[in-house]
Amino acid sequence: MIVITIDQRRSRSGPDKVETLLRHLVEHYSTERGFERTAGDEIQGVLSDGAVAVALALDVAGTGEWSVGIGVGAVQTPMPAQTRAGRGPAFEHARVAVERAKSSSGSLALAGTGMEAERLEAELQLVALVNARRTESSAEAGMLVSQGLTQQQVATRLDISQQAVSARLSSGLWYEAGRLTELAGAALHRYSIYMEEG
Structure with missing residues (x-):
């Protein structure tokens, strides 16, 4: 439990x-x-x-x-x-x-x-730090994607290019942190x- x-x-x-x-x-x-x-x-x-x-x-x-x-x-x-x-x-x-x-x-x-507890703690602390250090613009784009919007839809919503959305997601390590979060949850x-x- x-x-x-x-x-x-x-x-x-x-x-x-x-x-x-x-x-x-x-x-x-x-x-x-x-x-x-x-x-x-x-x-x-x-x-x-x-x-x-x-x-x-x-x-x-x-x-x-x-x-x-x-x-x-x-x-x-x-x-x-x-x-x-x-x-x-x-x-x-x-x-x-x-x-x-x-x-x-x-x-x-x-x-x-x-050791599993130590490994899980390290993973979760890493994700928490990545989340905390994102810029406001990266966090905004990432939250919209996490709600199910496509990059093109996010670009339209924020009135920026799709390339700019991609750059914001990349700088915030959204996909990497999301994958690690998913794996940590399963573990x-x-x-x-x-x-x-x-």
Whole structure:
């Protein structure tokens, strides 16, 4: 199973953003146990789909407002209805990960046992850094492509040439990061199943 713990960054100097994030997560991501506030400005949820977990983690970490910890492992069953009542190694790993995420690349960390956890963390941190370092114009073009528009449609929407769209996507490493994200999601899914089965 995959447990994600998310902690608001610089919460003492800004407003509480937890409720806004909780609404966003409910609207966009499916979970085994929904995200809920566990303490202060921290929330936690349980997922079984690696691809969804990766997309969610990168989405939230990419805002720059949250530290995201992914924990992988078994959970005690039957799982309680409320996330905060859950127990097991996945929850423990998520706690370790979110603490490390506060000073990690891309504000994201992953914890589990074995080298697979380290490899997955490195991949996700790399993607998070690529995402964070894109220019505004590259991010704009990439988001439109990710919504299903063709390069020609993006060019029309942005009133630029198709060559300019291609250049923006290339400079932002959109296809490369997207492929690595896809592979990391599949790998996380396999790893979580393996860890849960022991």
